[in-house]
Amino acid sequence: MKFALNSKSTKHMDDITVNEIKIPALVLMERAALQTVERIKERIDKSSRILAVCGPGNNGGDGIAAGRILYLQGYHVAILLLFDEEKATEQTKVQIEIAKNLGITFENSNKLHEYNIIIDAILGVGLSRPVTGIYENIIQEINQTKNLVFSVDIPSGISADTGAVLNMAVRADETITFGVQKLGLLLYPGAEYAGRITVADIGFPEAAIQQTEPDAFYYEAEDLAKLPIRCNYSHKGTYGKVLVIAGSKGVSGAAFLSAKAAYRMGAGLVKVLTCADNREIIQTLLPEALFEAYDRNDMQKSEQNREILKALRWASVIVIGPGLGQSEKANELLSIVINEAQVPVIIDADGLNILARWLDKQSNDLEKRLELVNDLLADGTILTPHLRELSRILGEEVSFITDNIIDTAGRCSYNSKLIHVIKDARTVVAHKNKKYINISGNNGMATGGSGDVLTGMIAAMIAQGMPSFEAACLAVYIHGLAGDEACKEKGPYSLMADDIVEAINKVLKN
Numbered sequence: 001m002k003f004a005l006n007s008k009s010t011k012h013m014d015d016i017t018v019n020e021i022k023i024p025a026l027v028l029m030e031r032a033a034l035q036t037v038e039r040i041k042e043r044i045d046k047s048s049r050i051l052a053v054c055g056p057g058n059n060g061g062d063g064i065a066a067g068r069i070l071y072l073q074g075y076h077v078a079i080l081l082l083f084d085e086e087k088a089t090e091q092t093k094v095q096i097e098i099a100k101n102l103g104i105t106f107e108n109s110n111k112l113h114e115y116n117i118i119i120d121a122i123l124g125v126g127l128s129r130p131v132t133g134i135y136e137n138i139i140q141e142i143n144q145t146k147n148l149v150f151s152v153d154i155p156s157g158i159s160a161d162t163g164a165v166l167n168m169a170v171r172a173d174e175t176i177t178f179g180v181q182k183l184g185l186l187l188y189p190g191a192e193y194a195g196r197i198t199v200a201d202i203g204f205p206e207a208a209i210q211q212t213e214p215d216a217f218y219y220e221a222e223d224l225a226k227l228p229i230r231c232n233y234s235h236k237g238t239y240g241k242v243l244v245i246a247g248s249k250g251v252s253g254a255a256f257l258s259a260k261a262a263y264r265m266g267a268g269l270v271k272v273l274t275c276a277d278n279r280e281i282i283q284t285l286l287p288e289a290l291f292e293a294y295d296r297n298d299m300q301k302s303e304q305n306r307e308i309l310k311a312l313r314w315a316s317v318i319v320i321g322p323g324l325g326q327s328e329k330a331n332e333l334l335s336i337v338i339n340e341a342q343v344p345v346i347i348d349a350d351g352l353n354i355l356a357r358w359l360d361k362q363s364n365d366l367e368k369r370l371e372l373v374n375d376l377l378a379d380g381t382i383l384t385p386h387l388r389e390l391s392r393i394l395g396e397e398v399s400f401i402t403d404n405i406i407d408t409a410g411r412c413s414y415n416s417k418l419i420h421v422i423k424d425a426r427t428v429v430a431h432k433n434k435k436y437i438n439i440s441g442n443n444g445m446a447t448g449g450s451g452d453v454l455t456g457m458i459a460a461m462i463a464q465g466m467p468s469f470e471a472a473c474l475a476v477y478i479h480g481l482a483g484d485e486a487c488k489e490k491g492p493y494s495l496m497a498d499d500i501v502e503a504i505n506k507v508l509k510n
């Protein structure tokens with residue numbers, strides 16, 4: 001598990017390090033520069049012509065120092081300052097003075113075409129407003145050259161908080177970020193602008209890191225160790241019972257994908273509760289699944305509802321929504337589940353759309369709607385909306401979410417007992433003040449049914465005994481990894497949801 005910070009927390013960590021622990025800012029800057037130089041040297045040679053393009057803040061200071069270190073090692077280096085020297089920070093002024101004393105060339109106009117390596121040290125985590133004027137112009141020029149671009153800490157113009165492009169941003173080949181990962185480098189579009197990212201240790205002391213509340217966390221391969229253990233002395237009951245309430249007349253794929261994914265993820269038993277018409281297709285495609293219809297015409301309604309309640313009592317976790325439609329029956333099923341379930345519930349797809357319609361009848365106000373959902377659903381209920389579904393629940397535009405997905409996740413989950421899995425290219429899972437950002441997965445997964453697969457995977461993790469929030473984070477991570485495995489074989493164009501299901505084993509067996 002790794003942590004990520006926003007700009008405010010990064011400054012807080014810097015502040016403790018420099019002002020309380022008293023490690024001089026220039027020492028940190030020198031280490032930042034040395035780390036930057038290490039990465040750059042892996043991709044250049046002595047014939048390279050390097051230009052450090054620097055802004056007035058400490059990001060610029062890092063760039064000047066990196067240029068100076070390369071110069072002293074015999075590389076061809078020049079520095080371009082984009083500001084009036086008076087405006088530089090104290091540390092950056094020192095860096096300018098050292099570089100001048102050593103006789104390093106300072107360019108006074110943009111001659112980007114005379115260089116093939118750019119050190120982008122224009123703006124770092126201190127970016128506070130949209131980029132305009134000469135900053136905008138130079139960034140545009142950098143992006144138009146074919147030069148190899150190394151961004152210091154973060155590509156200039158990318159918000160460290162949201163990953164947004166503040167009007168104009170550098171498209172880097174590599175980004176060397178210092179101490180801790182930044183939210184803006186994990187989230188798109190920042191993640192794409194950053195190119196290859198290195199999180200470089202520049203000696204922030206553990207005490208400073210400990211005193212800084214992480215803004216989000218993410219998983220890497222070692223976190224697969226969090227998978228529930230399977231023991232020899234066990235049976236199918238040990239690994240839980242997943243009830244998938246999904247599908248409707250003519251719609252069977254979602255139920256199939258969700259149920260199959262739950263099995264591939266290790267659930268002991270999976271039962272599909274769907275419309276009677278789907279019996280043959282589900283039993284043919286997935287004979288391992290138990291089958292129950294929610295609309296049998298050989299039963300009275302009360303008798304049918306008793307069967308549904310029996311299924312709810314049978315389950316150790318319930319999925320409701322994929323392909324369910326928004327019919328009267330679907331509405332009724334969601335009500336029954338919300339009122340009667342005594343185990344964790346995962347609400348997806350049409351389950352969420354129905355919920356949004358209920359909310360529409362009650363309030364247009366975002367806070368009020370969040371309060372209503374919170375009151376309606378049981379502790380630990382998991383909602384798995386994609387951006388459009390979440391926009392319906394919140395009663396806001398999709399852009400309201402994409403402008404600041406971390407902030408939105410915070411608003412949904414702060415003071416809430418619910419777990420939100422906000423699905424996107426970088427899915428965010430939020431619960432109370434905890435936020436997970438998922439970095440696995442690929443654009444091949446932007447294909448019908450891949451969300452249904454995820455729902456089954458989360459359910460299987462819960463069925464095997466994981467707490468709901470941890471189950472959601474791990475399932476989202478593995479879903480992305482399975483997507484990556486599937487993509488190796490099928491490629492991003494041809495990847496289909498069932499390929500993700502079929503690749504789960506590649507992730508789990510290692």
Ligand SMILES: NC(=O)C1=CN([C@@H]2O[C@H](COP(=O)(O)OP(=O)(O)OC[C@H]3O[C@@H](n4cnc5c(N)ncnc54)[C@H](OP(=O)(O)O)[C@@H]3O)[C@@H](O)[C@H]2O)[C@@H](O)CC1
Nearest residue numbers: 014028029057058059123124125126127128129130131153
């Ligand atoms: N301190 C430490 O421990 C360490 C810090 N380190 C490094 O410091 C970096 C942070 O430095 P920083 O705080 O000085 O901010 P930085 O990103 O250089 O920019 C601020 C300047 O830009 C200006 N500005 C802002 N937006 C603008 C815009 N749109 N267009 C134009 N100008 C704009 C802003 O002006 P202002 O908003 O004040 O008017 C101010 O002058 C960090 O990313 C890392 O690289 C490392 O050395 C490791 C140790």
Ligand SMILES: Nc1ncnc2c1ncn2[C@@H]1O[C@H](COP(=O)(O)OP(=O)(O)O)[C@@H](O)[C@H]1O
Nearest residue numbers: 386423424425441442443446448449450451452
């Ligand atoms: N570009 C992408 N990169 C990574 N993951 C993606 C990308 N596009 C979609 N996904 C993932 O695929 C799934 C799509 O879910 P959803 O939109 O609910 O699909 P469906 O409703 O068709 O099942 C989500 O888990 C999402 O995170």
Ligand SMILES: [K+]
Nearest residue numbers: 123152154156
């Ligand atoms: K930068």
